[in-house]
Amino acid sequence: MTNFDPETIHDVEGVPIHSVHRHDVVIVGAGLAGMRAAYEASSEFDVAVISKVFPTRSHSGAAQGGIAASLANEEEDHWEWHMFDTVKGSDYLGDQDAIEILVKEAPVVVREFEHMGCPFSRTPEGRIAQRMFGGHTKDFGKGGPVLRACYAVDRTGHVLLHTLYEQCVKNEVRFYPEFYALSLIVRDGVCRGIVAWDIINGGVHVFHAKAVMFGTGGYGKVFSITSNALANTGDGLSLVLRAGLPLEDMEFVQFHPTGLYKQGILVSEAVRGEGGYLINKDGERFMQRYAPEKMELAPRDLVSRSIQTEINEGRGCGEKGDHVYADLRHLGEEKIMKQLPQIHELAWKFMHVDCVREPIPIQPTAHYSMGGIPVDIDCQVLADGKKKPVTGFYAAGECACVSVHGGNRLGTNSLLEASLFGRRAGKSIVRFLRQTREFPELPPDAARDAIGEVKRMLSSDGTEKVGAIREELQEKMMTECGIFRDAKKLEKITGELRELEKRFENIGIDDRSDRFNYDLLEAIELGHMLDFAELIVAGALKREESRGAHSRTDFPKRDDDRWLKHTLAWKHGGKIDFDYKPVSITRFQPKERTY
Amino acid sequence: MAMITFRINRFNPDDERRGHYVQEYQLDVQKGTTLLDALNEIKWKQDGTLTFRRSCRSGICGSCAMTINGVNNLACETQVLRLGGSTITVEPMRGYPVVKDLVVSLDPLVRGILAVKPYLITHSAPPSDQERLQSPEERARLDGLYECILCGACTSSCPSFWADKEYLGPHAFLKAYRFIADSRDEGSAAHLEACDDRHGLWRCHTIFNCVEACPKDLNPTKAISELKKELVKRRLG
Numbered sequence: 001m002t003n004f005d006p007e008t009i010h011d012v013e014g015v016p017i018h019s020v021h022r023h024d025v026v027i028v029g030a031g032l033a034g035m036r037a038a039y040e041a042s043s044e045f046d047v048a049v050i051s052k053v054f055p056t057r058s059h060s061g062a063a064q065g066g067i068a069a070s071l072a073n074e075e076e077d078h079w080e081w082h083m084f085d086t087v088k089g090s091d092y093l094g095d096q097d098a099i100e101i102l103v104k105e106a107p108v109v110v111r112e113f114e115h116m117g118c119p120f121s122r123t124p125e126g127r128i129a130q131r132m133f134g135g136h137t138k139d140f141g142k143g144g145p146v147l148r149a150c151y152a153v154d155r156t157g158h159v160l161l162h163t164l165y166e167q168c169v170k171n172e173v174r175f176y177p178e179f180y181a182l183s184l185i186v187r188d189g190v191c192r193g194i195v196a197w198d199i200i201n202g203g204v205h206v207f208h209a210k211a212v213m214f215g216t217g218g219y220g221k222v223f224s225i226t227s228n229a230l231a232n233t234g235d236g237l238s239l240v241l242r243a244g245l246p247l248e249d250m251e252f253v254q255f256h257p258t259g260l261y262k263q264g265i266l267v268s269e270a271v272r273g274e275g276g277y278l279i280n281k282d283g284e285r286f287m288q289r290y291a292p293e294k295m296e297l298a299p300r301d302l303v304s305r306s307i308q309t310e311i312n313e314g315r316g317c318g319e320k321g322d323h324v325y326a327d328l329r330h331l332g333e334e335k336i337m338k339q340l341p342q343i344h345e346l347a348w349k350f351m352h353v354d355c356v357r358e359p360i361p362i363q364p365t366a367h368y369s370m371g372g373i374p375v376d377i378d379c380q381v382l383a384d385g386k387k388k389p390v391t392g393f394y395a396a397g398e399c400a401c402v403s404v405h406g407g408n409r410l411g412t413n414s415l416l417e418a419s420l421f422g423r424r425a426g427k428s429i430v431r432f433l434r435q436t437r438e439f440p441e442l443p444p445d446a447a448r449d450a451i452g453e454v455k456r457m458l459s460s461d462g463t464e465k466v467g468a469i470r471e472e473l474q475e476k477m478m479t480e481c482g483i484f485r486d487a488k489k490l491e492k493i494t495g496e497l498r499e500l501e502k503r504f505e506n507i508g509i510d511d512r513s514d515r516f517n518y519d520l521l522e523a524i525e526l527g528h529m530l531d532f533a534e535l536i537v538a539g540a541l542k543r544e545e546s547r548g549a550h551s552r553t554d555f556p557k558r559d560d561d562r563w564l565k566h567t568l569a570w571k572h573g574g575k576i577d578f579d580y581k582p583v584s585i586t587r588f589q590p591k592e593r594t595y
Numbered sequence: 596m597a598m599i600t601f602r603i604n605r606f607n608p609d610d611e612r613r614g615h616y617v618q619e620y621q622l623d624v625q626k627g628t629t630l631l632d633a634l635n636e637i638k639w640k641q642d643g644t645l646t647f648r649r650s651c652r653s654g655i656c657g658s659c660a661m662t663i664n665g666v667n668n669l670a671c672e673t674q675v676l677r678l679g680g681s682t683i684t685v686e687p688m689r690g691y692p693v694v695k696d697l698v699v700s701l702d703p704l705v706r707g708i709l710a711v712k713p714y715l716i717t718h719s720a721p722p723s724d725q726e727r728l729q730s731p732e733e734r735a736r737l738d739g740l741y742e743c744i745l746c747g748a749c750t751s752s753c754p755s756f757w758a759d760k761e762y763l764g765p766h767a768f769l770k771a772y773r774f775i776a777d778s779r780d781e782g783s784a785a786h787l788e789a790c791d792d793r794h795g796l797w798r799c800h801t802i803f804n805c806v807e808a809c810p811k812d813l814n815p816t817k818a819i820s821e822l823k824k825e826l827v828k829r830r831l832g
Contacts, residue, residue, distance in 0.1 A: 053648075053650050053656070053658065054658075054701060054745075056656075056657065056744070056745050057650050057651070057656040057657060057658050058656075059650070059651060059656070061651070061655055061656060061744075062651050062653060062655050062656070111721075111724075111725060111726050114721075114726040114727060115721040115726070115727065116714075116715060117714065117715025117774070117777065117779065117780070119734065119737045119741045119777070120726075120734075121731075121734065122729055122730065122731045122733075122734045123731075124730075124731060125728070126728035126729050126730045126731075126733075127725075127726060127728065128726050152741075155655075155742065157655075158655055158742070158744070159741060162741075166713050166714035166715070167714060169708075169709060169713060169714060170712075170714040177701070200694060200700075229650040229651040229652065229656065230649050230650050230651075230652060231650045262627070263627075263652065265652060265653045266653075346653075349654065349672045349674070350627075350629060350653070350671075350672070351627045352626050352627050352674045352676070352677065353627075465639075465643075466639075466643070467638075467639030467640060467643075471639075509643055510642060510643030510644045511643050511644040511646070513607060513608075513609035513610070513644075513695075514609060515608045515609055515694070515695055516608075516646055516694050516695040516698050517646075518638075518646055518647075519638075519643040519644060519646075
C-alpha cells in the first residue's frame with residue numbers, strides 16, 4: 001500500500017490538490033479485462049479502477065454464449081484443436097505465439113473463475129458444462145463441432161462480470177465509478193497516469209500512477225447498427241492515438257448476421273441452430289443461393305455478406321427494403337417456447353414482435369473490433385507497434401490487439417481473451433511494480449489539454465448538433481465502410497469524414513452544467529469516434545484484399561503475398577502514417593479458409 | 596404511429612432555485628419503440644439537457660431503471676405503445692437521492708451490497724488443477740438468485756427502505772442468500788451476521804413490492820424469508 005504523504009503530491013495546473021489521486025495502478029475500464037487485472041494486482045498493490053459506468057454495467061456482461069476452454073469435461077478436446085480453430089478463424093492473421101498462450105492458459109482461467117464462485121452450469125458429474133459454438137471443431141477441423149464453450153445458461157458474461165466485481169470488492173480494489181478518462185499522461189516514453197472527469201459531481205481529476213492499464217472495450221457505436229452498448233464509443237483507442245501512439249488492424253470489424261432490425265441487439269446464433277429460416281421479401285430462403293449445403297448454418301461472415309447482398313440487390317423487406325426476416329413460425333409454439341424462450345422474450349420486449357406468429361426483422365450488426373492498441377504477449381503497450389514498450393502502460397481485452405483474433409474472431413474467444421489477457425496484464429504489472437519504487441514525475445501541465453477540451457465543449461455555442469453529426473457518421477460507416485467495401489466507397493467516406501470533422505468544430509451543446517452532463521460526454525465521445533473512424537477507413541482502403549471480416553468487392557481474394565501482415569497506423573497532425581509488421585506463424589501455415 | 600406526451604420529472608442540481616419540476620415532450624412513436632429509444636430521441640433531437648443513465652439497451656446492464664407510469668422498470672425493456680394511453684409519466688426511482696433528472700444516487704445500493712460480504716467465502720483450498728464439483732441440483736438452488744443486474748428497482752419500491760435509509764435493501768439480501776445457497780460457500784455465518792443488523796432483514800415486513808418491481812422476475816422476499824429461517828435455526832441451535 002502507498003503511504004499518503006501530502007508533501008510529495010505534485011501540483012497540477014488547474015486541478016485542486018484534493019482532485020489529484022495517487023495509486024500504484026490505475027485501470028481504466030471495469031469490464032472483464034480491467035477487473036481481472038485489478039483482481040490480480042490488488043493482492044499486492046494499491047489498485048484503482050475508473051469506469052464511465054458502474055462496474056457491473058460494463059458491456060462484458062451482455063455476452064451470452066460462453067467462454068472457450070478445452071476442459072474436455074464433456075468430450076475429448078485439446079488445446080491444439082482450439083489453437084487450430086482460432087488460427088483458421090482469424091483467416092491466418094492471428095499471431096500464433098499469442099494464440100498458443102490463449103488456448104493453453106484457457107482451462108486455468110476458467111477454473112479460477114469457478115474457484116471465485118462463478119455459477120457455471122454443470123454436467124451430471126458436477127463439472128463445468130460445455131456447449132458447441134460456431135467454428136470450434138474436433139481434430140483440426142476434420143471432426144465436426146466440439147463441446148468447448150463453458151457457460152452459465154445464456155448469461156455467461158453476466159456471471160463472469162459479477163463474480164469479478166465481488167472478488168474486487170473482497171480485495172478492496174478502489175473503484176471510481178462514473179469517472180470518464182479524458183487523457184493519458186505519457187511523457188518521454190513513460191506513462192504517468194491519466195486525467196479524468198468526475199461525471200456525478202463534475203470536475204477534472206488527475207490519477208497519478210506507476211502503472212496504467214486500459215481495458216476500455218470496443219467501438220461498435222461508430223456504426224449505425226450495432227450490438228454494442230451506448231457506452232462503447234472507443235474512447236480508449238483515441239486517447240492512445242492522441243498520446244502519439246499507434247493502433248493496429250483497425251480495419252477488421254466483425255458484423256454478426258442476426259441483429260434485431262434498427263436496434264442491432266444480438267439475436268443469438270441459436271435461432272439458426274434450432275432450424276430458423278432466413279427469408280427475403282419474396283419469402284425465399286435465400287441462403288440456398290449462397291451456401292446450398294449449410295444454408296442458414298454457414299459461418300457468421302458468410303451469412304452476414306449474404307444478407308447484405310439481398311438488401312443491396314433490392315430483395316430486402318419492409319418499406320425501406322433494409323432488412324430480412326428470421327422466420328421461426330414453422331417451428332411451432334411449443335418448440336419456440338421450450339428451446340428459444342430468450343429469443344421470444346427479446347423479440348417481444350425490444351421489437352414488440354411475437355415470433356410464434358410473426359417473423360423477426362433482422363439485419364447484420366457491428367459486433368466486435370478485432371484491432372486495437374498494439375500490445376506484446378505480456379500486455380505492454382508498444383510505442384512503435386512492434387517491440388518498444390511504453391514504460392508502465394498496459395492494455396487488454398477488446399481495446400487491445402495482441403492479436404489473437406486476426407481478421408475474424410470466433411464466438412466465445414472474446415470473454416476468454418478479456419479475462420486471460422486481463423490476468424496476464426495484472427501479473428505483468430505486479431512484476432513491474434516489484435521493481436519500481438518511485439512514482440514517475442507528474443508534469444505540471446499534465447491536465448492542460450483535458451481541461452481545455454472540457455472548457456471548449458462546455459462553452460461551445462455553434463449551430464451543429466452532436467446527435468446529427470454522430471448519426472451521419474454512423475450511417476456512413478455502416479453503408480460505406482461496413483460489410484462490403486471498395487475503393488470508391490472508401491474514398492468517398494474519407495472526404496465525408498473530413499467534412500464531419502469540420503462541422504464538429506462548430507457544435508453547440510445544450511447542457512452547460514458540470515454535474516452529470518451526458519450532453520458534454522457525448523460531445524467528447526463524438527470527437528473520439530471521428531478520430532479513430534478515419535483509421536478504420538484508411539486501413540480498409542490500404543488493405544487491397546479480402547480477409548476475415550474485411551471484404552473488398554474490388555479485391556475479393558485473400559492475398560498472402562502482399563497482405564499477410566498487421567497494419568499499424570498513427571495520426572500526426574491531420575495525417576495518417578502507416579507501418580506494417582509480420583504475423584507470428586508457428587504451428588499452422590496459411591491455407592485457404594473454407595468451411 | 597402515435598403522438599405520445601412524455602411527462603418527465605426534472606431536477607438540475609446546478610439550478611437548485613428551480614427545484615423539481617415536470618416538463619412535457621411530444622414524440623411520434625412507432626411500434627417497436629422502447630422508452631429508452633424515445634428518451635434518446637428527445638435528448639438528441641429536442642433537448643440535450645434531459646439526463647438519464649443508459650448503456651446496454653438490452654436489459655442486462657441495469658442502468659436505465661426508472662419509474663414509468665408509477666411502476667419501476669427498465670426503460671430499454673419497456674415498449675412505449677404497450678403502456679397504453681397517450682401520456683406517459685417518467686420519474687426517477689423513488690427512495691434514492693436524485694442526482695439530476697432521472698439519475699439517482701447509487702450509494703444506498705452499493706452500501707447495501709458491500710455490507711453483506713458479497714463474495715464466495717471459502718476456507719478450504721480449491722483443487723489445484725480442476726474445478727470444485729457442484730451437482731446440477733446444487734447449482735439449481737442458485738437459479739432465481741444469481742441473475743440480479745443491480746438495477747435497484749426492488750429497493751426503490753420498498754417501504755422499509757423509505758422509512759429507514761440505512762436499510763440494506765432487498766437487493767443486498769438476495770445477494771447474501773445467493774452465497775448461502777451455494778454449496779461451495781463456507782461463510783454462511785459471516786453473510787448471515789451481516790444481514791442480522793439493526794438495519795437488516797428484520798425490517799422486511801413481506802410486503803412483496805420488491806418482487807413486483809423486479810424486471811428480471813426474481814423474488815427477493817423469498818430470499819429474505821430463507822435468510823430469516825436460517826437465522827432462527829441457528830439461534831435455536
